[in-house]
Amino acid sequence: MRPRYSALSLLRHAVAETPWPRAWRVPDPKPTYDVVIIGGGGHGLATAYYLAAHHGIKDIAVVERAYIGSGNLGRNTTLVRSNYVLDGNTQFFEYSMKLWEGLSHELNFNVMLSQRGQIVLAHGPSQMDVLARKGNIMRLNGIDAELLDRGEVIKLLPYLDHSGEARFPICGGLFQQRAGTVRHDAVAWGYARAADSLGVDVIENCEVNSFVIDGDRVRGVNTTRGRISAGRTAIAVAGHSSHLAAMAGLRLPIESHLLQAFVSEPIKPFLDHVISFGAELFYISQSDKGGLVFGGHIDGFNSYTQRGQFPKVQTVAECAVALIPSISRLRLLRHWAGIQDMTPDGSPFICRTPLRDLYLNGGWCYQGFKATPAVGWCFAHTIANDDEHPLSRCYSLDRFARGRELDDYGVGNWTYKQ
Amino acid sequence: MFDRKSAIVGAMSPHGCNGADGHRRVRIGEAIGWDLVQIAAFAATSLELESTLRSIFRLDLPTNTGEVLNAGDLRLLKTGSEQYWIVIPDGDDLLRDLVVSVRPDVGAVTSLSHSRTRIVVEGSAARDLLAKGIALDLHTDVFVPGRFAQTGLHHTPVVIYRSGPSRYELFAMRTFALSVWEWLIDASLPFGYEIVAVGRDPLA
Amino acid sequence: MTRGPSRVSTGGRVDRSRPVEFSLDGRSMRGFHGDTLASASLANGVTLIGRSFKYHRPRGFLSAGSEEPNGLFTLGEGGRREPNIPGTTTYIAEGLSARCQNGWPSVGLDFMSVNSCVAPLLAAGFYYKTFMGPTRGAWMFYEPFIRRAAGLGRGSYERDPDRYETRYAFTDVLVIGAGPAGLTAALTAGRAGARVILVEQDLLLGGSLLLEEATGPAEAWRQHIEMEIKSLPNVEIMRRTTAQGLYDDGTVVLVERREHLRPDPTKGEARQIVTTLRTRAIVFATGAIERPLVFANNDRPGVMLASAVRSYLNRFAVACGQRMVIVTNNDSAYSTGFDLARVGATVIIADLRREIDQSLTARTEALRIELVLGSAIVDVLGRKSVKSVIIAEAPRLSNASEHTRPAKGRKVDCDLVCMAGGWSPVVHLTSHGGIKPRYREDIAAFVPGGYARGQFGAGALGGSFGLGAAIREGIEAGRSAAASCGRNMPPNQLSVLAPNIEDAVAQERYRIEPIWHLPHRRRAKAFVDFQNDVTVKDLTIAHQEGYTSVEHLKRYTTLGMGTDQGKTSNINAFAIMASLRDVEIPATATTTFRPPFTPIAIGALAGRTLGRHFRPTRRSPLHDWHLNHGGEMIEAGLWMRAWWYRWAGSDVGSAYIEEMRLVRNSVGISDISTLGKIDVQGPDAAELLNRIYVNGFAKLLVSKARYGVMLTDDGAVLDDGTTTRLSEFRYFMTTTTAQTGEVMSWLEFLLQTAWMDLQVHVTSVTDEWAGMVISGPKARAALELALPGHDVSNATLPYMGCLEIDLDGVPLRLIRLSFSGELAYEVYTPADFGVRLWEHFLTRAAPLGIRPYGLEALASLRVEKGHVAGLELDHRNTLDDLGLGKMASKEKPFVGCELRKRPSLQSSDRWSLVGIECLESEKRLRGGSILFAAAESIEGHGRGYITSVTWSNELEKFVALGLYQGGLIHEGEQIVCAYPLKGEQVKARIVAPMFLDPTGERLRV
Amino acid sequence: MCPICGERDYTEFRYGGDATKPRPSRETADPKVWHDYVFLFDNPKGLHREYWQHVLGCRQWLVLERNTATNEPGESRLARMDVVTCEGEPK
């Protein structure tokens, strides 16, 4: 049994200088497991945890080709919120928000959920109407939301460009107080530690190269560390879903695109909220360490390189200065990119696949981090019961064939514009 | 008849501003009094259009996109594999002639005279000025005087024609022209600039 | 004897004839032109310049370059305030004001240093283990404290008054770094005839040559080469310019800093300039950075890198101390000792190695330097400055772990400690493209793992730590780079490049014994990452807990995540982790190098693209007229449009109602120049239209217009608009303002990738034509007044008819269409005539009371008429949703015709277009309201929502368009419009989406 | 890289998706064919053929070969010359 983390145990260790135990073991893969989950990101690890904690399946391996959290989990802008407008999305993301609210306790690992509030800005009356619709839907689903007029935004965020110089004047915004940020890496480590203590094998540096397929059934995976047989196999590899699906002979409604993220040098508290620009896709918050963390739109073409194009860096900087003129003198410290599954409607998949015993979670576009706990919850249900969870039933692969797209932003059928 | 009113007429008051070193190293102005016609072949008619044009102009057409043919006060720009722009002094009857000579099943003739604003930039800092916004290698060996390119400036499409070693003409989209103009003036600040009304006869 | 640093009276490369006043923490000080803030502070005897991040330990400068972790200042005031700026790369200028950071009330007396006492609690990852109780939201209570403690300097909320520029540049060869390798590379490539750009982050060229005495032969050579390079017109030298990142396609981003020139923004002088450079070849000559050694209290002010101490002496004429102890594991530190001894300092060298080169021993003897082989510093005494050190026997092997007990040592008084832990090549840029660095055992350092095509490396970057090698490699790299651009140079021209100066500078054979960590007392702190206060203890904890991959190590301890990005710390940490894990260093590898090389002002990246110029503004030809005649403007995408006019009211709410009244009762004129317009020409133009519009276009007659809707392949509505047949082969298409670009690209896509057989050409003529609509019962009368002599009767110009006329030499296109539901004419004229024509209508039709109306009225009139636009034309909606299903042709396939038939899209449950009328006279309808059936409980997603609302003068109530489940099946039913954001519920009724003139009599008169 | 205008900055172009999927003929009434064309992607890690439009230049649609694992561009050709990708359109 793992010792619990608490202020007291911290003090005890400090005084006695007893070494802390490993947060998770370093197991070698066993030849066979009940469930093999591919991908040690937030989704894979959360799924393993909920399977073990709530479905009584403990013989699980999470196989990760590099280190856990090395994918998008470790490189996202850490925003969590539940301001969605479409039936299905609203409930799913609010459920995730509720799980976030109890997660540090559930995992006994401080994931630093900071519900500092998010403001989505509007720059014209029709954008205000779009936000109003969203806010109304949220309220009607028991989610907190407030519509701010221009004066209220000025009061809350006086440092935005409210002057006559602004190219797109701010006329209001939608505020969700419960939205905020979570310490991303802690999510990987917290779930891994909790899953590990329930017996899950978290196997790093183990890349899946192909599936073991028997007729229409998947029976395991071949990895860089050998074959691992599995009763059920689950894909949770974020930007690499197509790549894995191709190994199983499947084509998906997914293109992999680059999304960049940016962090400034650390400064004293500067922004106390998460702010989303309305004129273009741009969002910013400040990490607890002091860096301003921000991001924009995908680079716009498919790529697996995990590094972005410079013009996008400039675009994002332009948005930053347009929104917060005084950010001009603060400095960009580092920027990087993640590989995102982009789908034609901007919504994900948590579902069974045409192959038996193979399950897919992918297509997360911009929103997979906030979804992490609910993904784990629903995907675990799907794997355990070979059936979709009611909350994620809308995220099926056949929704395009049926005409049941979930395009929350009304962007239209372009993966690269979603 | 109504007079033509340029998109940037409001910004055209002749004035200038010295640069940091006390000089005015660019001159900027608008060229007016010209017409622009686009002629494009259809998928299967490029050869036929070419021969029609050759017979109208009695000249060999440029072969590559980016090349320009100057003939008197007419200028012909090859803007695509089957597409040309013709710039002529306004009031010239050529447009009417073209509409008649290019059969509608051979080519599309579109007047674009009002769709572009033609801005002239010249001076020792002209290249440095344009390099702030145009992602093209403007080195004289590469972007040779007499050539043009279709490119972008400040997120808007522009055609840039190099009419001399340190003289450029920009065809900016009319609706964006004032934005482009303001951008140019602001970008000129460190070099020092002089706004000149270039006026008619831009082809001199 | 003075202790601590001071200016020496001769030498250096500062200009003693140009004194510069600056202030540090409010104290006025003097330095010289050419000084950095760091050298000038040291010259003024300042050693304590900051407090550390977590433990608030006193700190001084570690380095003399861009790798500086400690010496960060807040510069400037107000909108110019700028935190976290390294003093080592900031040149002082008259009036510069700098403040130390992270100490309260001052760095000398810092109350937060109590953190040091609870240090054991603050070890790596402590926050993951606590702050979770007592309630679930506990973190929200603790977080503000943590946030306040974190962060380094403080940002300003004021607008930055300075100016930044961005530009593009192109070259054949880019040489990064102007040390001996870069200088020779640039000269060689330049002589070969290539276009060359040489960038150097420093103000002076020379790189490590600047460490040499300012009067020696190295300096003469440096100046000679510089002159040679300057004589080449094809080589551009960019000083003070950092190559910040290498991107795809040979793109390198350069940032030039000019703040030391005190640029004046009102004169257009930029503070910083960002260049996006496209280059065909790159020579990396970025040199190497010296690294510290890890021992107890190695962070005390006065503990510095040996090369930095040499730089302060020879470049800035500052002796960093009078009594120094050098601790080294390699040869390079000796020159620092020699040079300081020469200016009279007492020097002791503790070399971790047991054997060193003869020549070094000889020179130490000659200079009376005490040399203690096989020894190390195991502790530093003194808090705010170094007082003494303990020297003890060095450990034998490199895998010294934390718990090796230090041997008993000897205490030596001193005021300066120099660390020489070996050199780390600056591989950053070489690996931005994804090439991982490779570990070289012999020099105990990572070097570039390879070079992509067109890329070359030279000098210390590749691990060649000697001057001769740097020059040789520089020449070779310059030659190859030029050759890769087709510029070949005969080798015999090279000899002149390298006068033999190798003998002139100290011959250095680079020998290193990699000892990464020196033993120390259990409780003492030995720092690995100075900026983020990561100690050996933290590495040990990370190791115990399993955060052992370098990436986890980094994220768990924050190692290398500061403003210096671990330039001095990473390798030490990786090596120590490797020894804890008992693996070789190559097995641990490095973390990922990411741009930028040094932090870049965000404003510099934005350049001039800010404020009003954040995005270009698109203006109608009538823009100025609106402004001058009481038009209030509003942004619509990139366009500015006239929203409402002052003649009609004092705010939008009152004005649009008045403007609507005008149109319904007499006649108004509105600017529709923003509509997308496409010239469609060719024998197959009709066929193209027929394929992309859902309704038939093949049979449209000349001089007739037709409304059409187009879909995307998935069956959702892409756009709507009217297309007019001008002649047999020519059509004039209009699109919505928002979708113009999209429609144009889509037509081009289909024509160029799929329907190449169609003889059609499309051209955007949006900018060519000004457009205006004259609308209202008196519209025809207005035309008759304005266009005397032209027949615009119902017979000549019927509804959906088009007339091209010539108004005194000005071409006009009159198309009789109606968006408002009234008799209306769209009039198009070439854009330059737009204002005149508009004024013409206003004056000629003045007797009828014609006035302009704006976007709000335009959009509201159409709501009353039930036309879809804006929020109804959402990419989620199908034809049927918008009540337009009947338009779809059954005779022909059209784009989207298959996928619109997908089962769910055909379901009768879809939310589709309805009209909504308000049933409560004292209340209003609002866009974004959620719709419920009467008596249904108000929760969940409802049955639809309101898209657009207007007050209807005719009906004297609010009416709206919306989408409702099942649509008009529910016509006549009462509903509730809920707007919980304002706590409102309004009763309303579903009606047909056409509030007036359902038979269209008005528009046909 | 534009075959008409030459080497250009990537900001002048706009991505247009997978160019390996032949557009079904207009007469194709099979919803599965359309579904696969519109919604499914090979999305390979490696060589990819894709559409780009030179929007700020000649406005031609191009087919570019690019390695999605490295972003290294290969050959580009005018889409209308690239007959392989297109099913003939019966008139």
Ligand SMILES: Cc1cc2nc3c(=O)[nH]c(=O)nc-3n(C[C@H](O)[C@H](O)[C@H](O)COP(=O)(O)OP(=O)(O)OC[C@H]3O[C@@H](n4cnc5c(N)ncnc54)[C@H](O)[C@@H]3O)c2cc1C
């Ligand atoms: C820059 C950026 C910003 C973002 N910002 C936000 C945000 O603010 N809010 C939000 O909600 N979402 C955000 N997202 C999206 C979010 O990060 C992702 O959707 C989410 O992290 C994906 O789930 P994951 O954590 O499981 O993915 P990952 O962490 O990517 O996990 C997938 C794992 O699978 C592994 N893998 C891949 N192939 C194999 C193989 N063959 N064998 C074994 N293992 C394999 C990978 O190494 C990886 O570790 C952002 C994404 C990016 C890139």
Ligand SMILES: NC(=O)c1ccc[n+]([C@@H]2O[C@H](COP(=O)([O-])OP(=O)(O)OC[C@H]3O[C@@H](n4cnc5c(N)ncnc54)[C@H](O)[C@@H]3O)[C@@H](O)[C@H]2O)c1
């Ligand atoms: N004695 C030793 O052990 C030792 C060790 C290392 C280097 N050296 C000496 O260093 C020299 C090596 O010469 P070199 O030319 O390879 O290196 P260098 O260190 O002399 O020059 C590198 C230059 O590159 C610049 N630079 C680095 N990154 C940059 C960037 N991103 N943008 C712009 N500029 C950047 C630096 O400011 C520096 O001026 C030799 O003289 C050698 O003797 C000696």
Ligand SMILES: Cc1cc2nc3c(=O)[nH]c(=O)nc-3n(C[C@H](O)[C@H](O)[C@H](O)COP(=O)(O)O)c2cc1C
């Ligand atoms: C929310 C967040 C905050 C970050 N803050 C910092 C930071 O303060 N300093 C830093 O160097 N990197 C920071 N990073 C970036 C990481 O160093 C790293 O670049 C990122 O996780 C991607 O990994 P990679 O660069 O190793 O590919 C941050 C990343 C995220 C997601």
Ligand SMILES: [Zn+2]
């Ligand atoms: Zn082109």
